Amino acid sequence: MPHIRILDEMMANRIAAGEVVERPASVVKELVENSLDAGASRIEVVLEEGGAKLIRVTDDGCGMDAEDAVLALQRFATSKVAVPEDLGQIATMGFRGEAMPSIASVSQMRITTRRHDADEGTMITIEGGEFTDARTVGCPPGTTVEVGQLFYNTPARRKYLRTTATERGHCTDWIAWLALARPDVAMKVSHDGAVLLASPGRGDLRAVISEIYGSNVARQMLPVDMDTGVLRIHGLVSRPELSRTTRRTQVFIVNGRYVRSSSLGHAVGEAYGILLPGGRQPLCVLHLEVPSELVDPNVHPTKIEVRFRNQGEIHNLMQQAVEEALEEAGLRPGRSFERRPGLPPEQAGRWKGPGFEEQTRARRLRLNPFFAAVDERDDGLEVHAAEPVIEAAFERGSQPERETTLVAEDRLEALGQVAATYIACRAGSDLLLVDQHRAAERVIADQIAGRDGGVQRQMLVLPMTLELTGAELAAVEEHRERLNEMGFQLEPFGGSDYICRSVPAALVDGSPEAALRSIIEELAEWGTVGNDEVREKLVATIACHAAIKSGQALTDREVHELIEALNASPTPAICPHGDPIIVTVERGELDRRFGRTPVTGAR
Amino acid sequence: MLNLSCPQEQLHVSVQTVSHGVSGRSTQPVQNNIYLESTSSGMRLVATDLEFISLEANIPATVRDQGAVTVPARLLTEVIGSLAGEEISLEADDHSTLRVTTARSSFRIRGMSAADFEMLPPIGDAARLEIPQRDMHSILSRTVFATSRDETRPILTGALFKIASGGIDVVATDTYRLALSNLTVDTTLEDGRSAIISERALNEVLRIIAADSDEPVGMVLSDSQVEFQVGAVKVGSRLIEGQFPNYEKVIPDDCDRSVTVDRAEFTNTLRRMLIVAREDSNRVVLRGSEGTLSITADSQDVGHAEEQIPAKLEGPEPEIAFNARYLLDALGALSHDEIVMQLSQPLSPGILKPADADDYTYVIMPMQIM
Ligand SMILES: Nc1ncnc2c1ncn2[C@@H]1O[C@H](COP(=O)(O)OP(=O)(O)OP(=O)(O)O)[C@@H](O)[C@H]1O
Ligand SMILES: [Mg+2]
Numbered sequence: 001m002p003h004i005r006i007l008d009e010m011m012a013n014r015i016a017a018g019e020v021v022e023r024p025a026s027v028v029k030e031l032v033e034n035s036l037d038a039g040a041s042r043i044e045v046v047l048e049e050g051g052a053k054l055i056r057v058t059d060d061g062c063g064m065d066a067e068d069a070v071l072a073l074q075r076f077a078t079s080k081v082a083v084p085e086d087l088g089q090i091a092t093m094g095f096r097g098e099a100m101p102s103i104a105s106v107s108q109m110r111i112t113t114r115r116h117d118a119d120e121g122t123m124i125t126i127e128g129g130e131f132t133d134a135r136t137v138g139c140p141p142g143t144t145v146e147v148g149q150l151f152y153n154t155p156a157r158r159k160y161l162r163t164t165a166t167e168r169g170h171c172t173d174w175i176a177w178l179a180l181a182r183p184d185v186a187m188k189v190s191h192d193g194a195v196l197l198a199s200p201g202r203g204d205l206r207a208v209i210s211e212i213y214g215s216n217v218a219r220q221m222l223p224v225d226m227d228t229g230v231l232r233i234h235g236l237v238s239r240p241e242l243s244r245t246t247r248r249t250q251v252f253i254v255n256g257r258y259v260r261s262s263s264l265g266h267a268v269g270e271a272y273g274i275l276l277p278g279g280r281q282p283l284c285v286l287h288l289e290v291p292s293e294l295v296d297p298n299v300h301p302t303k304i305e306v307r308f309r310n311q312g313e314i315h316n317l318m319q320q321a322v323e324e325a326l327e328e329a330g331l332r333p334g335r336s337f338e339r340r341p342g343l344p345p346e347q348a349g350r351w352k353g354p355g356f357e358e359q360t361r362a363r364r365l366r367l368n369p370f371f372a373a374v375d376e377r378d379d380g381l382e383v384h385a386a387e388p389v390i391e392a393a394f395e396r397g398s399q400p401e402r403e404t405t406l407v408a409e410d411r412l413e414a415l416g417q418v419a420a421t422y423i424a425c426r427a428g429s430d431l432l433l434v435d436q437h438r439a440a441e442r443v444i445a446d447q448i449a450g451r452d453g454g455v456q457r458q459m460l461v462l463p464m465t466l467e468l469t470g471a472e473l474a475a476v477e478e479h480r481e482r483l484n485e486m487g488f489q490l491e492p493f494g495g496s497d498y499i500c501r502s503v504p505a506a507l508v509d510g511s512p513e514a515a516l517r518s519i520i521e522e523l524a525e526w527g528t529v530g531n532d533e534v535r536e537k538l539v540a541t542i543a544c545h546a547a548i549k550s551g552q553a554l555t556d557r558e559v560h561e562l563i564e565a566l567n568a569s570p571t572p573a574i575c576p577h578g579d580p581i582i583v584t585v586e587r588g589e590l591d592r593r594f595g596r597t598p599v600t601g602a603r
Numbered sequence: 604m605l606n607l608s609c610p611q612e613q614l615h616v617s618v619q620t621v622s623h624g625v626s627g628r629s630t631q632p633v634q635n636n637i638y639l640e641s642t643s644s645g646m647r648l649v650a651t652d653l654e655f656i657s658l659e660a661n662i663p664a665t666v667r668d669q670g671a672v673t674v675p676a677r678l679l680t681e682v683i684g685s686l687a688g689e690e691i692s693l694e695a696d697d698h699s700t701l702r703v704t705t706a707r708s709s710f711r712i713r714g715m716s717a718a719d720f721e722m723l724p725p726i727g728d729a730a731r732l733e734i735p736q737r738d739m740h741s742i743l744s745r746t747v748f749a750t751s752r753d754e755t756r757p758i759l760t761g762a763l764f765k766i767a768s769g770g771i772d773v774v775a776t777d778t779y780r781l782a783l784s785n786l787t788v789d790t791t792l793e794d795g796r797s798a799i800i801s802e803r804a805l806n807e808v809l810r811i812i813a814a815d816s817d818e819p820v821g822m823v824l825s826d827s828q829v830e831f832q833v834g835a836v837k838v839g840s841r842l843i844e845g846q847f848p849n850y851e852k853v854i855p856d857d858c859d860r861s862v863t864v865d866r867a868e869f870t871n872t873l874r875r876m877l878i879v880a881r882e883d884s885n886r887v888v889l890r891g892s893e894g895t896l897s898i899t900a901d902s903q904d905v906g907h908a909e910e911q912i913p914a915k916l917e918g919p920e921p922e923i924a925f926n927a928r929y930l931l932d933a934l935g936a937l938s939h940d941e942i943v944m945q946l947s948q949p950l951s952p953g954i955l956k957p958a959d960a961d962d963y964t965y966v967i968m969p970m971q972i973m
Pocket of ligand 1: 030034035037038059061062063064072073093094095096097098099100101143
């Protein structure tokens with residue numbers, strides 16, 4: 001490893017600033033990453049009291065000499081990036097030269113290190129960033145960094161630490177991700193003497209998964225491997241039988257770095273299509289190897305968020321790679337169109353086919369029963385045959401809904417509530433069943449969207465505080481204005497927190513906080529979306545939270561008011577999410593069922 | 604085996620009162636029943652959801668044998684209610700069937716074993732105080748309506764009782780308004796205590812106490828439970844755990860204008876405005892100028908409504924929009940002739956309180972059109 005240089009000021013400023021050390025887990029992450037950068041093949045992590053008392057990371061990497069060990073503790077001292085141009089091609093985990101000094105300034109640190117070619121090692125002790133001791137010692141080659149009493153000199157942050165179990169959980173999360181990122185490195189973690197995780201370091205991803213998620217999970221994972229010549233996607237995805245309700249067990253590793261990416265998660269979900277019931281998410285550990293100039297890891301101070309220069313392309317390739325794995329396992333019919341060629345290096349960053357955004361839209365159109373009508377407006381948009389399975393399901397399942405849109409021209413007359421969920425109605429000589437929740441959503445959405453002069457909002461006595469993840473923060477920053485238009489007045493509140501000072505008046509009798517949280521989660525999952533789509537989505541989610549629920553008993557008066565309001569809606573048949581509101585049983589159908597030959601002229 | 608008799612009237616009242624403790628949503632069927640027990644001194648009736656409501660009544664009875672049984676609450680209430688003015692005899696058998704007999708009629712109600720019926724643990728190491736019913740009624744009726752219905756924020760579904768040696772503060776908020784009622788009373792408590800008490804229990808207390816009675820309500824408070832004692836009835840509940848928001852910080856101290864109006868007149872006007880306003884989130888706009896307060900409501904679909912009432916104005920002329928329902932909630936809980944609203948900017952909190960008393964503060968947040 002080259003020697004450490006100090007980055008100049010300008011260079012330093014180009015690097016995203018930010019808090020490196022948030023909690024013990026961030027220390028664990030930074031130290032293990034340094035060990036990986038030092039070329040270690042075994043890394044051992046010892047934690048005490050959730051890492052608050054002690055974090056010790058020992059590696060068999062290249063080690064440092066005395067001079068470098070001192071330099072490592074200076075701000076912007078790094079051996080990893082030399083000139084500004086280098087920042088475009090970051091291939092190591094660390095590049096800022098910020099982690100060690102930041103950690104040292106809020107803990108009692110001891111570094112014991114020896115280069116493989118040196119006869120003796122160095123031990124340095126630092127307290128709160130002040131060197132207290134440096135001496136020559138005998139020690140094995142490699143590096144041990146001990147971080148004791150984290151935040152001992154910043155009581156406010158020490159107090160902010162959660163329970164031992166929570167902090168330990170965050171630490172093991174990170175080590176698990178790092179172990180999944182580097183199956184070739186043996187990692188072992190123990191906490192208060194108990195071994196929590198030990199990966200074998202044989203380069204076998206399935207073996208690491210088995211260690212972390214259990215052998216049962218490991219057995220049910222299907223291999224993914226796609227190589228376009230420029231980009232490689234490989235790893236394991238779960239058989240559809242194995243799924244979760246969250247995306248937490250989806251791990252993406254880009255060039256050896258654990259990342260969060262709602263776009264990639266979305267792509268994987270798309271690949272499964274209807275193989276998974278609604279709301280279920282597959283498990284996966286997927287490695288992406290892309291030329292580092294296509295990735296900008298310098299987006300977020302903790303480096304979890306990545307941005308690709310061509311997000312849409314990567315999304316499609318990821319989806320394709322997973323689809324192929326499912327096809328290979330006989331779980332999806334093969335695709336009729338040719339495999340999309342990989343992106344030639346000189347075209348990196350340019351996109352030819354429909355991007356992520358357009359594809360989502362195309363899919364939505366196909367699922368929208370007003371397809372024919374909307375299609376014209378979207379003239380020229382090529383609908384890709386990306387989901388033959390979904391398409392087929394739509395053809396089968398949606399037949400009655402299409403008819404509904406015609407019948408709903410007639411005025412509905414409410415007859416009564418059924419199963420506290422549907423409202424039976426009459427229109428002409430047909431029987432119709434109306435989904436009460438969806439009908440209410442429609443009515444409220446019309447009100448919100450159609451109101452001149454904007455949405456009514458109710459100010460709050462106590463603002464809500466929202467702690468956001470990286471992706472959520474990005475989504476809120478991007479869409480703050482739209483959220484505000486809809487009645488959620490959001491303001492930054494330091495770090496990754498936001499406060500909300502008002503809520504849409506339509507939501508005061510519901511759970512505005514829950515609504516806002518699900519809106520933010522959705523925005524974060526969606527990735528980049530156009531403003532109009534965001535607006536539509538917000539209206540739909542607010543309406544959903546404000547609407548009467550399924551299973552809620554209604555009085556006759558409420559039933560009639562709802563149906564009257566639905567009659568007034570320009571689009572009474574389709575709820576804001578695009579689902580049907582009405583199911584029709586025609587007079588003819590009734591006659592057939594009762595075995596009665598329709599009397600001529602009865603209709 | 605339970606075996607006793609008692610007058611119908613008293614039994615009916617108790618069964619009705621206690622049946623409010625049945626949630627009907629319990630996953631344990633036996634918890635949807637009323638527990639009946641004959642004790643050496645009479646009869647004990649209990650119903651509880653094991654969480655936020657437990658109701659217990661004790662009535663005198665002629666006990667022939669001691670024992671307990673549980674029976675469906677609705678059925679028991681109906682049966683007892685139908686047997687007007689007679690002496691009723693209750694007798695349980697080995698199969699948890701309750702025989703209800705009078706001189707003329709006889710019912711057999713299929714129940715469930717009392718052995719499976721759970722109750723809140725007896726209230727432990729506790730502080731106790733007594734308050735006249737009229738005072739308890741006043742502090743509860745002015746606050747409990749402002750608790751939140753949003754179960755995703757459990758703390759706000761209860762009201763905070765802050766008890767100090769010199770008095771009691773009761774606070775409730777659903778984040779749109781905050782009601783604070785203060786009662787000056789010698790609680791004989793040396794250390795202060797606070798507790799967040801579920802709206803369910805408090806509304807039950809409100810139902811059984813009288814607004815004009817000098818009889819006492821006993822309040823027993825432990826670290827995890829509360830029990831109100833009203834005559835022969837006990838209302839119990841687990842406390843809601845957590846930190847109630849700092850309400851003192853929320854009360855504005857920078858109101859530079861005030862409007863004093865007749866409470867009844869303002870109430871009637873708002874009710875009329877609500878006919879139009881309810882079509883559009885109940886929003887009414889208040890504007891004060893030259894000795895009148897004008898109240899308007901607009902709804903895109905319905906139309907427009909407007910009314911002026913005389914008002915005493917101080918400071919700059921106010922203009923602000925509120926949810927009429929929130930105003931009416933507080934106005935309905937007060938009995939004073941005049942109320943005063945202390946206001947400032949259109950997006951800043953306002954205060955509503957009685958014009959001539961300082962024991963009630965209602966903070967209400969405005970609405971805004973985007
Ligand atoms: N375990 C280790 N083995 C060998 N060298 C190390 C080790 N840990 C740190 N270093 C040296 O110390 C330097 C400073 O580390 P530090 O983590 O502060 O910065 P970085 O890794 O370059 O960038 P970043 O702040 O992004 O992590 C590294 O560049 C590396 O040369
Ligand atoms: Mg580093």
